[in-house]
Amino acid sequence: MEPDPAAVGASSSPPTASPQGQLQPQPQDRDECAAVEVERADPASPDRCAAGGDQKSAPQPSPQQQPAGEDAAASCEVDEEQQQKLETEAVLEAGETLRIFMEEFGDEGENSLVLSPRLKEIATPDRPAALHFLGEKYNSLVERYKQQVVKCADECAPRYDSLKKKYTDECAERKRLYNELIELRGNIRVFCRCRPLSSDEVTRGCSSVVEINPSQETELQFVPSEKERKVFKFDHVFGPEDDQEAVFSETVPVVRSVMDGFNVCIFAYGQTGTGKTFTMEGVPENRGVNYRALEELFTMSEERKTSIAYTFSVSILEVYNEKIRDLLDESNDQSKRLDIKQSADGTQEVPGLIEAPIYNIDGVWEKLKFGARNRSVGSTNANELSSRSHSLVRVTVRSEHLVTGQRSRSHMWMVDLAGSERVGKTGVEGDRLKESQFINKSLSALGDVISALASKNSHIPYRNSKLTHLLQSSLGGDCKTLMFVQISPSSTDSGETLCSLNFASRVRSVEHGPARKQADPAESLKFKQMSEKLRHEEKENAQLNQSLQLMQLKYASRENVFRTLNEKVKDAEQACKNYQQRIRELENELGNERKAARDSSRSSRPPLVPMRQRQPQGRNNNYPPPSGPSRSRLSKAPTIQNKENLPVMMNKAHPGADNNAVGKARRVSLTPVIRQIPIQPKRRSSMAILPSVSEQLSVLNEKRAASRLSHAHMPRRSVAAFGSIPPTPLAGCGTVDATPDGAKLRRIDFGSSSKFTSPPPMLGVRNKMVTPQQKLGVAAAGGPGNTSKLCFSIQKRVLVSSPSRAKPSVPSGMGIFNQALREQVVVGRTGKALRVVNKKRRQSVI
Numbered sequence: 045m046e047p048d049p050a051a052v053g054a055s056s057s058p059p060t061a062s063p064q065g066q067l068q069p070q071p072q073d074r075d076e077c078a079a080v081e082v083e084r085a086d087p088a089s090p091d092r093c094a095a096g097g098d099q100k101s102a103p104q105p106s107p108q109q110q111p112a113g114e115d116a117a118a119s120c121e122v123d124e125e126q127q128q129k130l131e132t133e134a135v136l137e138a139g140e141t142l143r144i145f146m147e148e149f150g151d152e153g154e155n156s157l158v159l160s161p162r163l164k165e166i167a168t169p170d171r172p173a174a175l176h177f178l179g180e181k182y183n184s185l186v187e188r189y190k191q192q193v194v195k196c197a198d199e200c201a202p203r204y205d206s207l208k209k210k211y212t213d214e215c216a217e218r219k220r221l222y223n224e225l226i227e228l229r230g231n232i233r234v235f236c237r238c239r240p241l242s243s244d245e246v247t248r249g250c251s252s253v254v255e256i257n258p259s260q261e262t263e264l265q266f267v268p269s270e271k272e273r274k275v276f277k278f279d280h281v282f283g284p285e286d287d288q289e290a291v292f293s294e295t296v297p298v299v300r301s302v303m304d305g306f307n308v309c310i311f312a313y314g315q316t317g318t319g320k321t322f323t324m325e326g327v328p329e330n331r332g333v334n335y336r337a338l339e340e341l342f343t344m345s346e347e348r349k350t351s352i353a354y355t356f357s358v359s360i361l362e363v364y365n366e367k368i369r370d371l372l373d374e375s376n377d378q379s380k381r382l383d384i385k386q387s388a389d390g391t392q393e394v395p396g397l398i399e400a401p402i403y404n405i406d407g408v409w410e411k412l413k414f415g416a417r418n419r420s421v422g423s424t425n426a427n428e429l430s431s432r433s434h435s436l437v438r439v440t441v442r443s444e445h446l447v448t449g450q451r452s453r454s455h456m457w458m459v460d461l462a463g464s465e466r467v468g469k470t471g472v473e474g475d476r477l478k479e480s481q482f483i484n485k486s487l488s489a490l491g492d493v494i495s496a497l498a499s500k501n502s503h504i505p506y507r508n509s510k511l512t513h514l515l516q517s518s519l520g521g522d523c524k525t526l527m528f529v530q531i532s533p534s535s536t537d538s539g540e541t542l543c544s545l546n547f548a549s550r551v552r553s554v555e556h557g558p559a560r561k562q563a564d565p566a567e568s569l570k571f572k573q574m575s576e577k578l579r580h581e582e583k584e585n586a587q588l589n590q591s592l593q594l595m596q597l598k599y600a601s602r603e604n605v606f607r608t609l610n611e612k613v614k615d616a617e618q619a620c621k622n623y624q625q626r627i628r629e630l631e632n633e634l635g636n637e638r639k640a641a642r643d644s645s646r647s648s649r650p651p652l653v654p655m656r657q658r659q660p661q662g663r664n665n666n667y668p669p670p671s672g673p674s675r676s677r678l679s680k681a682p683t684i685q686n687k688e689n690l691p692v693m694m695n696k697a698h699p700g701a702d703n704n705a706v707g708k709a710r711r712v713s714l715t716p717v718i719r720q721i722p723i724q725p726k727r728r729s730s731m732a733i734l735p736s737v738s739e740q741l742s743v744l745n746e747k748r749a750a751s752r753l754s755h756a757h758m759p760r761r762s763v764a765a766f767g768s769i770p771p772t773p774l775a776g777c778g779t780v781d782a783t784p785d786g787a788k789l790r791r792i793d794f795g796s797s798s799k800f801t802s803p804p805p806m807l808g809v810r811n812k813m814v815t816p817q818q819k820l821g822v823a824a825a826g827g828p829g830n831t832s833k834l835c836f837s838i839q840k841r842v843l844v845s846s847p848s849r850a851k852p853s854v855p856s857g858m859g860i861f862n863q864a865l866r867e868q869v870v871v872g873r874t875g876k877a878l879r880v881v882n883k884k885r886r887q888s889v890i
């Protein structure tokens with residue numbers, strides 16, 4: 045308990061120290077102490093001490109001042125002296141205690157007011173001084189604490205401000221994220237609003253069954269009885285004390301979406317008389333969501349007018365007894381029938397519905413008032429002005445971006461549903477009853493749609509009522525939907541309240557996908573065409589890409605082939621170089637050998653045998669020795685001079701021919717030296733006994749006759765043997781007998797060249813298969829025993845030239861010594877080989 049500063053201040057003089065070092069109370073203090081002594085009954089009370097101080101004006105009369113007798117006076121004096129003595133001793137003793145107390149107190153801490161245990165020991169006369177001391181101390185401490193608090197507050201203020209700001213920011217961020225989450229989930233947002241108890245309900249003594257904690261703005265507790273308590277969660281809960289402005293402040297974000305091109309739907313649902321019309325329309329002095337939303341749209345339009353141009357129009361309609369009525373129709377034509385049609389972009393339209401343009405907020409209010417006047421309203425037990433229809437206000441917002449030219453068209457539906465009601469409770473009959481039935485039927489259809497949406501059914505029964513059909517895109521489409529569930533707090537309505545809360549919870553669980561920005565239909569068409577064109581171009585591009593890839597593949601494969609061919613050409617060139625090199629080497633070797641042979645022939649003696657009897661080695665071939673000049677030349681035994689002159693002659697006869705080769709060869713033939721014949725690469729030679737001229741002629745004649753009769757084609761590659769080869773078992777199979785003259789044609793292979801191992805088909809045996817055994821038989825038949833028979837083979841390749849040495853072109857018929865035969869055939873050159881062709885038949889001839 046804080047001591048009274050006034051009382052403490054009354055004894056403000058501090059105690060003084062005696063010359064002995066003891067604290068002595070001041071004279072004033074003494075008086076006070078005397079007063080305290082008077083008030084000994086309550087020594088702890090400073091007030092009393094202070095009050096005692098006031099009594100010094102009426103001090104107790106001392107014994108000396110008493111006008112009594114001397115005896116009595118003497119005894120009194122003694123008593124007084126004794127008393128004084130005792131008091132002095134007590135004071136002295138007390139002063140010492142006080143001094144100790146003060147010292148201890150001071151030691152215990154400057155900043156503490158904890159009473160020392162010594163305080164109790166202080167004698168009563170010293171207590172005022174102790175209290176005075178404590179008072180002083182208290183004052184100084186208070187002053188010090190005050191300063192510390194101010195200093196602390198100064199230090200903490202910025203920190204507090206920043207923390208406060210952080211907290212506010214976090215709250216805003218949390219809310220934004222929550223809203224984003226809701227948008228992503230595509231849930232319908234649900235606000236719950238509870239109206240206050242009406243005066244009638246209060247009179248009837250109804251209690252509230254709803255508890256709302258202001259700190260828990262998303263939670264509502266339904267408490268129909270003491271034992272029952274149910275918690276409902278919504279996106280926001282408004283209590284009876286929340287006004288229209290508070291409600292709209294939470295609605296604004298949804299309303300603003302319509303300005304960004306989103307479709308929006310706000311509707312109020314609940315039992316009759318719970319404040320749906322109050323929330324949506326409001327009263328003139330306290331306007332509701334409809335008016336405030338339009339006001340917000342105009343405000344935003346004004347704010348954005350530099351970048352976006354907005355135009356607004358409004359339509360108001362009602363669904364009354366499952367009929368749509370245009371509330372802006374001034375003619376109030378009841379026969380006018382309005383129906384719901386689905387537009388090209390999938391939204392629900394009411395053709396013929398008036399769409400009134402609005403330019404300012406005054407115009408809006410006029411239209412809303414006009415629509416509300418036309419609305420069907422009736423009186424029921426539950427509500428004097430009960431809405432007997434569902435009222436729908438549709439605001440169309442068109443926007444055009446002034447920079448990009450982007451256009452959009454979006455709708456905002458604001459729906460005040462008719463209230464659900466229990467017919468018995470509302471006491472309706474006649475037309476009101478019929479209205480109630482229609483209202484309940486359409487609300488039940490709404491419940492079915494919500495249930496189907498919540499359980500993600502494939503079929504949603506939108507068309508079961510006009511109301512659900514109109515709200516199709518709002519409930520399950522791509523728009524932002526906000527529902528106000530209106531409830532009554534009254535205990536008499538607890539049943540209906542519970543139903544409404546359950547329904548709202550179900551609605552809240554509906555997910556209908558994220559909202560989508562709406563483009564202007566004209567813009568949509570344009571974009572559609574553009575997308576079509578784009579898709580077509582993409583298709584073409586894909587085809588072009590495909591063909592390009594094919595071409596690239598082809599190119600790559602061709603490049604590969606080209607590279608391989610290049611490599612092959614290089615290899616071939618390399619091989620050619622190697623061959624040339626080898627040929628050069630061989631030529632050198634040959635030159636050396638010839639030189640050696642020439643040298644040796646010079647030194648050796650001439651042969652004993654005449655030259656004409658010796659076959660020169662160079663003539664070792666299949667052809668008969670020529671009968672021309674060369675033969676006569678060889679038959680002569682040339683002189684040394686002639687031999688020496690021969691190269692010169694040859695040079696004259698064949699300019700460009702290898703002089704050394706000709707001259708040297710002839711010299712070699714004259715020498716007894718066995719020289720090594722250099723290996724001619726790819727040289728072929730046919731080793732066969734040549735027939736005599738007469739035999740050749742007879743064979744050719746036979747052949748000619750056979751070819752005339754059989755018209756048999758000669759195979760291009762043929763090897764045949766001429767001669768009278770005796771019939772073999774092969775003749776039996778028709779290979780030989782097939783020829784008219786029974787020419788016995790057999791191939792006798794002397795194995796001169798491995799390239800000739802494959803025998804060609806025989807003459808006159810066209811298209812006849814010959815087995816290897818048969819071939820062998822033929823060979824056996826014409827074997828060594830028949831070598832006396834003249835046979836020869838004329839091959840396609842009869843002469844093989846060295847690749848390195850340029851051969852003179854072989855004249856036609858060269859190598860065929862028979863004049864008649866030579867005239868009939870053509871010997872051509874194919875690469876390194878000569879080809880013999882019959883001139884008349886243009887076929888290979890044997």
Ligand SMILES: Nc1ncnc2c1ncn2[C@@H]1O[C@H](COP(=O)(O)OP(=O)(O)OP(=O)(O)O)[C@@H](O)[C@H]1O
Pocket residue numbers: 238239240284314315316317318319320321322323427429430431432461462463464530
């Ligand atoms: N939040 C509120 N604060 C004050 N009064 C309210 C509130 N809500 C409703 N009321 C009052 O309750 C009465 C009934 O309200 P209202 O007509 O809006 O109910 P309703 O749900 O539209 O009924 P119905 O479905 O029959 O049309 C009105 O007189 C209205 O002023």
